[in-house]
Amino acid sequence: xxHGLLVSADNxxxxxxxxxxxxxxxxxxxITTSHVCILIVMLSLILFAIxxxxxxAHATDVPDNFQNVIELMVEFLDSIVKGAMGGSxxxxxxxxxxxxxxxxxxxxxxxxxxxxxxxxxxxxxxxxVITFCLIHFNQFKYQSLKEIWVDxxxxxxxxxxxWFPINLISEIAVPISLSLRLFANVLSGTVMMALVYGLLSAxxxxxxxxxxxxxxxxxxxxxxxxxxxxxxxxxxxxxxxxDEVPAEAK
Amino acid sequence: MNITGEDLxxxxxxIGAGLAVIAGIGPGIGQGIAAGHAAAAVGRNPGAQGQIMSxxxxxxxxxxxxxxxxxxxxxxxxxxxxxxx
Numbered sequence: 327x328x329h330g331l332l333v334s335a336d337n338x339x340x341x342x343x344x345x346x347x348x349x350x351x352x353x354x355x356x357i358t359t360s361h362v363c364i365l366i367v368m369l370s371l372i373l374f375a376i377x378x379x380x381x382x383a384h385a386t387d388v389p390d391n392f393q394n395v396i397e398l399m400v401e402f403l404d405s406i407v408k409g410a411m412g413g414s415x416x417x418x419x420x421x422x423x424x425x426x427x428x429x430x431x432x433x434x435x436x437x438x439x440x441x442x443x444x445x446x447x448x449x450x451x452x453x454x455v456i457t458f459c460l461i462h463f464n465q466f467k468y469q470s471l472k473e474i475w476v477d478x479x480x481x482x483x484x485x486x487x488x489w490f491p492i493n494l495i496s497e498i499a500v501p502i503s504l505s506l507r508l509f510a511n512v513l514s515g516t517v518m519m520a521l522v523y524g525l526l527s528a529x530x531x532x533x534x535x536x537x538x539x540x541x542x543x544x545x546x547x548x549x550x551x552x553x554x555x556x557x558x559x560x561x562x563x564x565x566x567x568x569d570e571v572p573a574e575a576k
Numbered sequence: 577m578n579i580t581g582e583d584l585x586x587x588x589x590x591i592g593a594g595l596a597v598i599a600g601i602g603p604g605i606g607q608g609i610a611a612g613h614a615a616a617a618v619g620r621n622p623g624a625q626g627q628i629m630s631x632x633x634x635x636x637x638x639x640x641x642x643x644x645x646x647x648x649x650x651x652x653x654x655x656x657x658x659x660x661x
Contacts, residue, residue: 341655503641510644513651552637555630 338524340516342446360446367431367443403427406551410558413569418561421460425453426554433512433546436519437538442546445512447505454505457557461500465564504556511549515541585659593653599646606639 344356378396389397403423408415432444443449465474476484478493518541523530614632618625652658 506648507637507641507644510648511640514644514647517651548633548637551630552634555634556637559634 338520340441340445340513340520342441358446359441360443360449363435363440364432364443364449366440367428367435371427371431406554407558410555411562413567414562414565418558422554422558425456425557426550429453429508429553430547430550433550434542436516436542436546442512442516444508445516447509450505450509450512451501453508453553454501457504457560458501460557461560461564464561468565468568500560504553508549508553511545515545582660586657589653589657589659593650596646596649596653599649600643603640603643607636610636610639 342358342360344358345362347354347356349355377392381392381396385393400423403426404415404419407419407422411418429444432442432449434442436442469477478490479487480489480493482489519534519537522534522537610632614628617628621628
C-alpha cells in the first residue's frame with residue numbers, strides 16, 4: 327500500500343485503547359476509551375434528564391420548544407412500549423425508555439467524535455444479560471414450574487425431555503445473539519468510517535457525512551429499535567396474556 | 577523469497593476472512609425477500625404500513641445475524657489474529 331490515495335494506511339484506528347491499568351485481586355484491569363465514552367454518554371443523558379425534570383416542574387399548557395421535544399420523546403417511547411407489551415407496558419416503559427435512549431445516544435456518539443461504546447462487546451453483552459435476567463425473572467413470576475417444564479420440553483410431551491437440552495441452549499443463545507447483533511452492526515459502521523478516514527484521508531472531506539448519516543444515524547436508530555423491540559417481545563412472550571386485567575375487574 | 581510460518585498463517589487468515597464474509601449472501605437474499613413481501617403487503621393494505629414496516633425491520637434484523645457472525649469471524653481473523661502464536 328504505497329501509492330496513490332492509499333498512502334496513509336497506517337492511521338486506520340478503530341480499536342479500543344487502554345488509558346490506565348490497576349491491579350484488582352491479582353488481575354490487571356484496564357480503564358479503556360469505552361468506559362470514558364460511556365461516562366460521557368451517561369453524563370449528557372443525566373444532564374438532559376435533570377434539565378427536562380426542571381422544565382416539566384414548571385410545565386405550561388402551551389408548550390415551548392424544549393417542552394415540545396420532551397413530550398415528543400416520551401410519547402414516542404410510551405407508544406412503542408404500549409404497542410409491544412400491552413398490559414404490562416406501565417411496568418416496563420421506564421426501563422425500555424432508558425435503554426432506548428442509552429443505546430441510541432451510544433450509537434450516534436460516533437458523530438461527536440467518540441468511539442461508540444456499543445462497539446465494545448462488554449457493553450452490549452451487559453445489556454443482553456440484563457434482558458436475559460428480565461425474561462427469566464418474569465417467566466418465574468408469571469408461570470408455574472409445571473408450565474415452564476412443559477414449555478422447555480416442547481414439542482415432545484413433558485414426560486420425554488429429549489428436547490430439554492436443545493431448548494436450554496436456545497434460551498442461553500438469546501442474550502448472546504441479541505448482544506452480538508448490536509455489537510457487530512455498530513462495529514461494522516465504526517470500521518467502515520475508520521477505513522474511509524484512514525485510507526482516503528486525502529479526499530475525505532464533506533462527502534463522508536453521507537456515510538455518517540447511514541452508518542451512525544440510520545443503522546444506529548434501526549439497531550436501537552431492534553434491540554428494544556426484541557427485548558420487549560421476549561418478555562411479552564413469557565408473560566403472555568397473564569398480565570391482562572380480568573374482565574370483571576375493569 | 578523466504579516465507580516464514582507466520583507469513584503463511586497471515587496470508588491464509590486473509591483468505592479465510594474473505595471466505596467468511598461470503599456469509600453475507602444469505603442475509604442479503606433473505607432481507608430482499610422480506611422487503612419484497614413487505615412492499616406487496618403495503619400495496620394490498622396501505623393502512624397497515626406502520627405495522628408492516630416494524631415487523632419487516634424486526635425480521636430483517638434477526639435474519640441479518642448470520643451475516644454478522646461471518647463479519648465477526650472475518651474481523652477476528654484480520655485484526656485480532658488468533659492463529660498467530
